[in-house]
Amino acid sequence: xxxxPAMPQALYDRIGATYDATRHAEPAIVxxxxxxxxxxxxxxxxxIGCGTGNYTNALxxxxxxxxxxxxxxxxxxxxxxxxxxxxxxxxxxxALPFPNRSFGGAVCTxxxxxxxxxxxxxxxxxxxxxxxxxxxxxxxxEQIMRYxxxxxxxxxxxxxxxxxxxxxxxxxxxxxxxxxTWSQRLYWMPQQPVDLFLYSGKHQPHLYxxxxxxxxxxxxxxxxxxxxxxxxxERLKRDLAQxxxxxxxxxxEDVGGDYLFIAAQV
Numbered sequence: 001x002x003x004x005p006a007m008p009q010a011l012y013d014r015i016g017a018t019y020d021a022t023r024h025a026e027p028a029i030v031x032x033x034x035x036x037x038x039x040x041x042x043x044x045x046x047x048i049g050c051g052t053g054n055y056t057n058a059l060x061x062x063x064x065x066x067x068x069x070x071x072x073x074x075x076x077x078x079x080x081x082x083x084x085x086x087x088x089x090x091x092x093x094x095a096l097p098f099p100n101r102s103f104g105g106a107v108c109t110x111x112x113x114x115x116x117x118x119x120x121x122x123x124x125x126x127x128x129x130x131x132x133x134x135x136x137x138x139x140x141x142e143q144i145m146r147y148x149x150x151x152x153x154x155x156x157x158x159x160x161x162x163x164x165x166x167x168x169x170x171x172x173x174x175x176x177x178x179x180x181t182w183s184q185r186l187y188w189m190p191q192q193p194v195d196l197f198l199y200s201g202k203h204q205p206h207l208y209x210x211x212x213x214x215x216x217x218x219x220x221x222x223x224x225x226x227x228x229x230x231x232x233x234e235r236l237k238r239d240l241a242q243x244x245x246x247x248x249x250x251x252x253e254d255v256g257g258d259y260l261f262i263a264a265q266v
Contacts, residue, residue, distance in 0.1 A: 019051065020078065022216045025058035026195040029137065029187075033107050034062060036135045036185065036263040043104030043130050048093050048121070049111030053079025053086065054195070059107070060086055067103070069093065094120040098128045105132035110197055110259075112138045113163045118170070122177030126266045134179070136262040137187070139198070141166050143256060147199050148249035149208075152232035159223040160198065174264050182264040186257030199258050205245060209237060 033055065037045065042065075047056040050068030052075050060066045060083065068088040070076050076088050091097050093108075094117050106125050115121045125134045141161040150157040165173075174182055189202040198217050201207035214220040220229065239245045 019075070019216050020054070020082075022196040022210075022213050023052070023054060024194040025054040026190070026193055028190055029109065029195065030055065030058045030062065032185065032187070032261055033059065033109075033135055033137075034064065036261060037064075037105045037107070037133055038263075039064065039105065039132075041104040041130065041132070043102070043132070045132075046096075046098075046103045046106040046125075046128065048106055048108040048125065049114060050079060050088070051075045051111075053083060053088065055107065055109050056086060056088075057083045069096070094124055096124040096128055100127055101130040102128045103132060104130055106134045107136075108134065109137040110139075112136060112165055112170070118165055119173040119176050122173050122179065122264075126178040129266050131266065134262075134264045134266075136170075136264070137259060138170075138262070139164055139259045143258060143260065144198075146252055146254075146256065147202070147258070148205075148252040149199070149201075150252065151249050152236050153224065153228055155228050156219055156224040160219045163223070170262065174262075179264040179266055182262055185261040185263070187259040187261055188254075189258045202258065205236060205240060209233060 039045075044065040044067050045059065047053075047059070047066055047068045050056045050070045051072070053068050056066045056068040056079065066086060068076070068079060068086060069091055070079075070088075071090065071092060073090055076090055079086070080088050089097065093115055106129060112118065122134070141164050144157060144161040144164060147157060171182070189199055191203045193200045196207060196213050196216065198219050201213070207213050214229075236245075239248050
C-alpha cells in the first residue's frame, strides 16, 4: 500500500502530539548554529519552521534572543508549553509578518523540503535580516542516497531524496533572493544522538525498530509504503540478530557528510 504524501502543515499537525518523545535539540547542532550565526548585534534571531521549538528554546537557553515561526498550530502550542516566554508566530515562511531588517540572523533546521517556494522563502528571510546570516541545516539528495537505510527502504529513501532541493537549486534561490555570499559545512551524525531525525540511527540501527522513533520522522510518517516498511524492518531485525548488518550495508560509503550546514549572508 502506498501512502500519499501529506502537505507539510497537515503532516506536522498529525505527528506534533508525539514529536518531542524522540526529538530533542542536538547539542552539536546548537553549537554549530551559534558558531555560524556569528552574532555581532543585539537584534533577535528568527527560527523559520521552528516546529515544537526545540532549537528555538535551546538557543534561547544559550542567551540568544529568539522568535519562532511555524505553520503548524499544534507544533506551536507544544512549543509554547515548553517556553512560555518565547515569542512564537503562526505564519508562512514565504510571507513573514515582520518589518524589514527586524532580525540579526535566522536559522532553519531540517525544513527546506517543506517550503513550497524556496526562492520566496529565502527572499523573505533576506528582507527581514539586518546584515545577519541565514543558517540552514539540510540534507542534499546525494547525501540521502548514501544512507545505508536504502538497503532496507529503497523506495522511501528515493522519495526522501527526490523531495530535497539539490545544491544548484539552493544556490540559485539564495542568489535570486538577494544573498551575496554563502558557505558550506558538512555534518556527520554523532554516535548517540538525542534528536532522532532521519539518519539518527546511522550508528544505532536498532533505533528504527522502535515505532515511536519512526512515527516522528517525516520520511517514515509521510513517504513510506507500509509493505516496504514491514519487509525492511524484518530484514533489518534479522540482519542485526545474525550479525549480517555490516555486510548488507557495506556499499554505502561514509563520505561527503550526512547533512549540510549553509551560512548565507545578505
